[in-house]
Amino acid sequence: MSLDALRAALPPHVVVTDPAALDVARADKSGHRSVAPPLAIVEAEAVEHVQAAMAWASAHRVPVVPRAAGTGLAGGAIAGGGELVVSVDRMRRLRDVSVVDQSCVVEPGIRNAELNELLAAHGLWWPPDPASRAISTVGGNIATNAGGLLCAKYGVTREWVLALDVVLADGSLVTTGHRTVKGVTGLDLTALMIGSEGTLGIVVGATLKLRPLVEGPVWTVGAFFADEASAAAACTAVTAARIRPAIMELVGREAVSMLAAYTGRAMAGAFVLVQTDDLGADTTSAAVAEILAAHGGAVERTDDLTQSDALVQVRRQLHFALESFGTVLVEDISVPRSRLAEMFRACDEAARRHGVRLVTSAHAGDGNLHPTFVFDGTEPSEEIWACAHEVFTAGIALGGTLTGEHGVGILKRRWLVDELGERQLALQRAVKAAFDPLGILNPGKAL
Amino acid sequence: MSLDALRAALPPHVVVTDPAALDVARADKSGHRSVAPPLAIVEAEAVEHVQAAMAWASAHRVPVVPRAAGTGLAGGAIAGGGELVVSVDRMRRLRDVSVVDQSCVVEPGIRNAELNELLAAHGLWWPPDPASRAISTVGGNIATNAGGLLCAKYGVTREWVLALDVVLADGSLVTTGHRTVKGVTGLDLTALMIGSEGTLGIVVGATLKLRPLVEGPVWTVGAFFADEASAAAACTAVTAARIRPAIMELVGREAVSMLAAYTGRAMAGAFVLVQTDDLGADTTSAAVAEILAAHGGAVERTDDLTQSDALVQVRRQLHFALESFGTVLVEDISVPRSRLAEMFRACDEAARRHGVRLVTSAHAGDGNLHPTFVFDGTEPSEEIWACAHEVFTAGIALGGTLTGEHGVGILKRRWLVDELGERQLALQRAVKAAFDPLGILNPGKAL
Numbered sequence A, B: 001m002s003l004d005a006l007r008a009a010l011p012p013h014v015v016v017t018d019p020a021a022l023d024v025a026r027a028d029k030s031g032h033r034s035v036a037p038p039l040a041i042v043e044a045e046a047v048e049h050v051q052a053a054m055a056w057a058s059a060h061r062v063p064v065v066p067r068a069a070g071t072g073l074a075g076g077a078i079a080g081g082g083e084l085v086v087s088v089d090r091m092r093r094l095r096d097v098s099v100v101d102q103s104c105v106v107e108p109g110i111r112n113a114e115l116n117e118l119l120a121a122h123g124l125w126w127p128p129d130p131a132s133r134a135i136s137t138v139g140g141n142i143a144t145n146a147g148g149l150l151c152a153k154y155g156v157t158r159e160w161v162l163a164l165d166v167v168l169a170d171g172s173l174v175t176t177g178h179r180t181v182k183g184v185t186g187l188d189l190t191a192l193m194i195g196s197e198g199t200l201g202i203v204v205g206a207t208l209k210l211r212p213l214v215e216g217p218v219w220t221v222g223a224f225f226a227d228e229a230s231a232a233a234a235c236t237a238v239t240a241a242r243i244r245p246a247i248m249e250l251v252g253r254e255a256v257s258m259l260a261a262y263t264g265r266a267m268a269g270a271f272v273l274v275q276t277d278d279l280g281a282d283t284t285s286a287a288v289a290e291i292l293a294a295h296g297g298a299v300e301r302t303d304d305l306t307q308s309d310a311l312v313q314v315r316r317q318l319h320f321a322l323e324s325f326g327t328v329l330v331e332d333i334s335v336p337r338s339r340l341a342e343m344f345r346a347c348d349e350a351a352r353r354h355g356v357r358l359v360t361s362a363h364a365g366d367g368n369l370h371p372t373f374v375f376d377g378t379e380p381s382e383e384i385w386a387c388a389h390e391v392f393t394a395g396i397a398l399g400g401t402l403t404g405e406h407g408v409g410i411l412k413r414r415w416l417v418d419e420l421g422e423r424q425l426a427l428q429r430a431v432k433a434a435f436d437p438l439g440i441l442n443p444g445k446a447l
Helices: A004-009 A019-024 A047-060 A112-120 A138-144 A189-193 A228-240 A253-263 A281-294 A305-316 A318-323 A337-354 A382-397 A413-435 B004-009 B019-024 B047-060 B112-120 B138-144 B189-193 B228-240 B253-263 B281-294 B305-316 B318-323 B337-354 B382-397 B413-420 B422-435
Strands: A040-043 A064-067 A084-087 A094-098 A103-106 A161-167 A173-177 A202-209 A219-225 A247-251 A270-276 A298-302 A327-330 A358-363 A368-375 B040-043 B064-067 B084-087 B094-098 B103-106 B161-167 B173-177 B202-209 B219-225 B247-251 B270-276 B298-302 B327-330 B358-363 B368-375
Touching: A004 A047, A019 A040, A040 A047, A047 A064, A047 A084, A047 A161, A047 A202, A094 A112, A103 A112, A112 A138, A138 A202, A161 A189, A173 A189, A173 B422, A189 B189, A189 B422, A219 A228, A219 A281, A219 A305, A228 A247, A228 A270, A228 A281, A228 A337, A247 A253, A247 A305, A253 A270, A253 A318, A253 A358, A270 A281, A270 A305, A281 A298, A298 A305, A305 A318, A318 A327, A337 A358, A337 A368, A337 A382, A368 A382, A382 A413, A413 B173, A413 B189, A413 B422, B004 B047, B019 B040, B040 B047, B047 B064, B047 B084, B047 B161, B047 B202, B094 B112, B103 B112, B112 B138, B138 B202, B161 B189, B173 B189, B219 B228, B219 B281, B219 B305, B228 B247, B228 B270, B228 B281, B228 B337, B247 B253, B247 B305, B253 B270, B253 B318, B253 B358, B270 B281, B270 B305, B281 B298, B298 B305, B305 B318, B318 B327, B337 B358, B337 B368, B337 B382, B368 B382, B382 B413, B413 B422
Parallel strands: A040 A084, A064 A084, B040 B084, B064 B084
Antiparallel strands: A094 A103, A103 A202, A161 A173, A161 A202, A219 A270, A219 A298, A247 A270, A247 A358, A327 A368, A358 A368, B094 B103, B103 B202, B161 B173, B161 B202, B219 B270, B219 B298, B247 B270, B247 B358, B327 B368, B358 B368
């Protein structure tokens, strides 16, 4: 494929064909890698660059992989042979903030944490908080409808986006949604774009809904339990008491023992971490502590920042701890909160049956589990895939979903029909075709 | 069109052709009425009835108008000659409630207020609160993405729906979304359905996200101002102070004088009503009172239920007061909060230019205005439509939208392209066609 027409339509430094850069675009943080490098990367610095790239791709029927920081966990931004990468990584300005409207306008490449630092100066906050927030972009958060630790109380990305500027497959630009809190003109294409993993268009600008920073102190409660069943029951009891913690995490026994080995800190059992914020945080955390103790937890409660940080680090270190033991493959099942204990058990039983190492932790506040395979070598074994299949099937049977927050990408496609059913999958593909009749936007991903 | 095949597919009492019933389906609460009655009404009592009706309609290319309580304000549920009404009004069971999952499963015909009464017994709440909540259905709230007074703090309908059971145009049944708090498998067809005004499918079941009832007392602040500009500036200052009131309403001077005449209560000026809830309600409402006073408001603050109710009734009586003066046509512009004062001014100027009576109030907390024409006779004059056109144009120019919460229905269609643009409108229609290739679902509405 000759790139002459593409080069003619764009400033020279925007079209990147440096082999090292192309190589980077073959992978993301999913552990997967394409067989061959893409044709080129358009490192867009302006909306018009994205439009020119898409117009060229449409004219020449070239598949396009939208990309930014490449931190995805499901392979959605991996580019292969014959594909053009359109990257918005360099478009990372905060264009406007309004305290009165509690909204801001950003370019998609801005990092989540970078944005929130800028917003804090205005007393404002954009709540989506994926664990990757330091390195992941707002555009990527939108593409995957990213979640994080705070979702049960503060919602997912979809709830914090008002409007999007989107370059369509043919290179035209539309603005979906509203800059207002309410707005029901037309179908909600903004929500449709969110979580669509680059299959419908490329987000080149976003109007985000913000909220004031939360007032008051933060209290942290940590508790170790004999097993996951009692820890999960304790978490369920917190929700049943109508308490709304900011964070409620459950780390399984095996994960805790690996954390102990990694950090050198003596600890054992299943770990529950709860943070409460806002004006009633003290009273609420005391109630949480009481519930956890009543379910057999060895409880610690604090508002001291150092002590609190030590408890939170148990959870935050988890991914690094697991990586120190081998290659990791992170799954992302979500089930109704009431089925958490059953899902932990299903993971353990599947792992035992297939003789693989599966370590599970969960955002217990919203029922999102990350069963994580830890293995030697670079490729998951057949046993791991067989076990993953059982885990997915169990999750769906419990009323859950294949992916809570990472996306389908290339990793989950083969189970999609089990969750959606044939009729809905056909409908989803028809909607995709309405946006992308030539099928050039991230083909082979998500759908 | 013979109804024999339809009758054969359904229990006899489900297919209604009683002229009085058909006549009711010619109108909703928009003030509009179709020219001729529909063919028949399928008063569905089960999902299969809706499926059978849609299969028949698809086979015979009969246009279908989905309907429930008929309380819409934009004409979305009005049925005319040659059309089949598929009503889910009789499907009104609460099927399941889970305190731990903070979710429930309902049939679409259940009334919003009826549902919330049942949920209160579990200490739970479904936040969407349109003014019509006593008479409007959850299905209708979903079809219009209904808002209400509490949206700035608690969000709109879209944020409180997890999953939908939808009968498609061909009679097949799909379940969109997830029963879990998080879930990103596939495109977000649930959000796409919400606010689609019956153009994509018929909602026959919904899994709703709930939250615990809000703790603590409610404080109410009422204040009268010299004019709308100072009242709007005061509201803006409340938001700029990063206060999140549960309710913040602004009633314009003319509306207040009509309310005074209607209720016999002496009052004048522009009225601002603020309610604060949750644990810090007392402190927060004191801060609100101070801000309103600093902007020239004559302020009253109370947590006494009777006194509070008297203040709230000023706002709640508004629609009845206006109706006592003539026929009303309610508009539904939404603008960024920071443009509220400008939008009030634009309404006044347009009304003056065209010599029509336009009375404006606003959900100031979220920037949603209801400019309301009050006139003699049954049909709006040419001057009213000309004034409405100017009001819509001004709203869009201020970064706003045609409809914040009522929907497009048949009332706003001619301004749709001004807001969406040609390219997006074409895209929206392509998405509609993916769901409804024969174009039988609520044709002529919304899009």
